[in-house]
Amino acid sequence: GAVVSQHPSRVICKSGTSVKIECRSLDFQATTMFWYRQFPKQSLMLMATSNEGSKATYEQGVEKDKFLINHASLTLSTLTVTSAHPEDSSFYICSGKETQSGRSGYTFGSGTRLTVV
Amino acid sequence: QKEVEQDPGPLSVPEGAIVSLNCTYSNSAFQYFMWYRQYSRKGPELLMYTYSSGNKEDGRFTAQVDKSSKYISLFIRDSQPSDSATYLCAMSKGGGIQGAQKLVFGQGTRLTINP
Numbered sequence: 210g211a212v213v214s215q216h217p218s219r220v221i222c223k224s225g226t227s228v229k230i231e232c233r234s235l236d237f238q239a240t241t242m243f244w245y246r247q248f249p250k251q252s253l254m255l256m257a258t259s260n261e262g263s264k265a266t267y268e269q270g271v272e273k274d275k276f277l278i279n280h281a282s283l284t285l286s287t288l289t290v291t292s293a294h295p296e297d298s299s300f301y302i303c304s305g306k307e308t309q310s311g312r313s314g315y316t317f318g319s320g321t322r323l324t325v326v
Numbered sequence: 327q328k329e330v331e332q333d334p335g336p337l338s339v340p341e342g343a344i345v346s347l348n349c350t351y352s353n354s355a356f357q358y359f360m361w362y363r364q365y366s367r368k369g370p371e372l373l374m375y376t377y378s379s380g381n382k383e384d385g386r387f388t389a390q391v392d393k394s395s396k397y398i399s400l401f402i403r404d405s406q407p408s409d410s411a412t413y414l415c416a417m418s419k420g421g422g423i424q425g426a427q428k429l430v431f432g433q434g435t436r437l438t439i440n441p
Contacts, residue, residue, distance in 0.1 A: 215369070243429070250334070251433065251434075252414060252431045252432060252433045252434050253370070253429075255428055255429070258428055300367070302369050315360075315372070315429060316372070317362075317369035317371070317372075318369050319368055319369045320369045
């Protein structure tokens, strides 16, 4: 089946630094990539939607200058948390969808646990 | 009011029991309905994918969609301890060849199957 590889799985960084999270679709072309964050015991909250080669569309309340999303190829999307602060500590998950062939379902990465100290 | 409502639980049942998980929603534009299973600190894994109303069965899992009532269900038969996880319902307004549409998730129900 479709696989999205997400790295790193865990990262601890100092306040004020930037962290990059990568998601690669291994056996399909992710025309669209969704980025979510999930706080403990809560559901997934969509942060942004990116289409390959286009600027990402951010959900209301998500700072686009803080959460930089790049989707330069059909198999790679990245999320960079810039100038991270402790309140950015969360579980970040990407989800890829192939829209060209009409395959159903969204494939999720395994998530990245970010801790900002 | 949230677009998708799901009882967060926790729900605890003995091994072998039939589990019923449910979600209600308010937006009649939703057409695609999914159930995901999420183990602790992992990404969600797709269990069932249903278009419009009806039933779909896959092994021990059955998904039901009642669009008239805006109500979806997931049944797990012969539940196993390995089924212990958080189950998330999700839905979208369009998908497939229509193009990717963002998913709206329920809060997730934490399920524990006791041996």
